[in-house]
Amino acid sequence: MMANLFSIFDPSSMLTLPLNWLAVFVGLFALPWGFWISTNRAAKFFTLVSDQLHSEFKTLVGVGGAQGHTLIFISLFLFILFNNFFGLAPYVFTASSHLAMTLALAFPLWLAFILYGWLSHTTHMLAHLVPLGTPPVLMPFMVLIETVSNVIRPGTLAVRLAANMIAGHLLLVLLGNQGPSLSSSLLSILLVTQILLLTLESAVAIIQSYVFAVLATLYSSEVV
Template sequence: MMANLFSIFDPVSSFGLPLNWLASLVGLFLVPWTFWVQSNRYSKFFNLVFVQLHGEFKTLVGPSASKGHTMLFISLFLFIVYNNFLGLAPYVFTATSHLAMTLSLALPLWLAFMIYGWFNHTQHMLAHLVPLGTPGALMPFMVLIETTSNVIRPGTLAVRLAANMIAGHLLLVLLGNQGPSISSSILSFLLLTQILLLTLESAVAIIQSYVFAVLATLYSSEVV
């Protein structure tokens, strides 16, 4: 039962190739060509989102942010939220439920921040390992704790996003599988529960994308 349940996340296609990973790029083909040519409702909506996110991420990065600094995290947010919403559709592959996807987003970002910070702000990175006011006897332990918490950051980012996507999808599948075996009187209650859960999952899709982008922004602000 559990093997069949988790098989909904299995990235295998009927052609013998993992073509369903291409679902992450299908959104580019769904954008109407007029979006790039003239002002319309789509472009105004995205401009509103860009401006709002730019203001929030610029505050997190601080005055040291360079031009275009926030665009990386805005693009990251939009890419993740698109894949999260795409996975809510029936029979559609959810890329963000796999550590192969989430870790490939988190690990290169974290590694780039660390390389940049240690090469350009070495003293700041060393000072960050020992919080201000730490007693001398505890400094070696604080260095070990801070180093460990820093190393596991990409893993926690990746697992947080993947686990939240898996949990909601599994619950939807578990409830949906009960439909054929229950009476018609309970079926309406099950459908209402499914709708409410789907609404909750839509909110989770946005929140987890925002959390991922915000944490990546905070990690970058520590090294600039």
């Protein structure tokens, strides 16, 4: 039962190629050509959102961030947001519900931050392992705890995004499968419930994209 239930997230293959992964890049072709060459409401809205994200991420990064530092996190937010919303459409592959994608986003960022921090700010990284005011007796344990927390960061980022997307989709599928066996009165209640859950999933898609980008920004601010 569980294998069949989770199989809805499996990418379909054609000629031994998992073509559904190409859905990740559909956003590059979804914008109309006029978006880039003329001023319209979509372009103004996109600029407004980008400016707001830039101001928030710039505050999180701090004064040590280089010019254009926030662009990678704005792009990360928009990329995840599109894939989360794209997966809410019926019969559309949800790439952000797979650890293969979420880990591919989280691990390179974390590795780049760690390498940059230890190579450029070694003293700061060593000092970060022991919080200020830690008793000498607890210092070895704090170093161990901080090291483990740093190592598991890409995993927690990836699992948080994938688990939240999977949970909502599974709930929608489980309720939707009950439709054929319900009466007309209960079916109307089910439809209202599905609409409310879809609205909740839309909010989760935005929140999880924002949380992923904010946490990545906070991790980068520690090494800048």
